Amino acid sequence: MNIDIAVARYFPLDNGRYEVKPGMVPLSKCFGNGIVDNYVFQIDNTFVDYRNTKLASRQEALNKYFQTSNYSNVVDAAVIKFIIRRLTDEHPNYFHLESFTSGIALNCQLTQEKLYFDKDYHLQKVDIPKSTIFPSYICSLDALAAQVQEDVTVICRANNTNWVGAIHLCFPNHWSAEDKIGKDFTTVHAPVAGIEKINQRAQAITNTMIMHQPMVRFAWGLSTDTRLNHHPQPPLNTPAEVWGGRKFDIDNPELYLRIERQVIWGLPECDAAIFTIRTYFRDVAEIKQDSCLRQKLVSAIKSMSLDSLIYKGLVENRDDIIAWLEKP
Template sequence: MFQAAQTPYHPYETGRYTVSAGLYRLGSQPIEGRTETHTFSFDQTYPAYIAAKVAARNRALHEYYALAGLTPDLREAGLHFMAHTAAHDSRGVLTWDGQTLSNRALGWAGTLDLKRGTLERLQRCSAPHAHIVQDVTPLDALDFLAMNVQEDVSLLSRRGGSDHLAALHVLLPEKWNPLDKIGRDFVTVHEVVAGSEAMNRSAPKLLDAILSRGPFARFVWGVTASERLDHHPHAPPEPDLSSDPAQWFLRAERQTLHGFPEAGGALFTIRAYIYPLAAHLDTPHRAAALAAGVRSMTPAQLSYKGLTQSVSPLLAWLDARARVDG
């Protein structure tokens, strides 16, 4: 059913860590030598991602899913795009007939009212991974659609000269709380990100581009001792994380942005990829590039990425790996 392994992304290969828009135009600008058109990724890790989403919502769904001033037009545009595009990108795992989204992996089908944003009917049947969602009852159409994809999703509203995050369904966040972001504008959302000043100064032009000249993809990355997907600040702490960088992971996020100018907003998706460092750094160039990228981080960026205490052993391991492999 899921034949493809996780796509290998190497956003650190420039050898410099930056906080910028870094937009690739989907369908025309190559990403690591390949042209990508998909929004939603379906691969062999699909069951694990859906299970992680279920665990997060079981812990405290209200801390991951929130709405604020979501207009009916933007809601309908976002829901229609998600249903149609997820079915297309899934290559048969999902089907959408304009009213009902069916998932042959999870064994459920949701009949949706896109104008009202409601889940009108939920049907279940046997399927390879039906047990993962057997106790899940989605709240509405957005909640249901987001539980069928590996990506987290948000909707940005922009009308006139103002913008705000109108919907967040983010069950796998990287050390941030969706409730701190909902209802806030682009600059406020990103001002806590170390090194984001230049990007925030260009926010009006960036938002214009997102709404009218996309769709786009972009990437962010970091190094972590954990392979857990959900790093909500209120999630239970992880015991006994390894202090050996050889056991650590690269977390790369592929984000897409799709504008709906007539509806006054855009859909933003986040797909996290977790790669074991030892396997992912398969050439001396990549080990050296990641070391250079970490060295380029400011003290504030190291702190934001949670690397202040571990940067020395990480760099020593990366340097040794680059030399040995070379």
């Protein structure tokens, strides 16, 4: 199916500094992309590429990209109900719901799949008229995550503790679902350079995620390719240096701003929150042509500490990237 919707454009380093902060703002905030800025799930003309990457990731090794831990049926039902509601509200042309005495069915026009759920939102069967899915969807969250361009994470809380209850992560940026599943906010973010002050507020931030209004935040880095899947472990027979996407060649420059739009939507009725991650790329060669954007990018890179450069995989390429950006 052809989708005539342009990719949303974001530039989350407008102040010209690299900062590690929560940076959460209301989902209702406008960033210049119209109504899609307020959507949880953004669908555009790159959908097929994202879908194919998800299918390839699942086929490589599903448990490498999808994990759950202490993930209750109550939380799962709330998550599935939420995703279905947002898809049918935000994209009625692509998602249509049918009701039966035994449950519901979601017609997914983009993939030509029909997902059947019982009254508790458990996946019952899938109609796929023109293709097969391998491996078969193992649950409702797995099936729904394959219909969208976002990765999906679920944060859970109980008895003053919090943990990652579910991760469907087919577009990882040098981290893995296996490494984060079941861990609390502080442990999950411990590898992030400069995270110490935020981690001191972990409990308050988790409370905000679950109890407050829907929020959005952005993260960014630099990549030398537009591969969506940068799992730290390459697939079999793929050299790590090819897979890494962090080797800049000043004589043959290829560089992209890799942007993550992260939406947080609390489900306070079950002490949980949905955390979606949508990945975008902007060609730095185009950014370079805009003197204002180029200056902000150079300034942001120069503001990064050594630890941040190491964490972002830029310590070896920093000087060459800046030299290329500043060259007329």
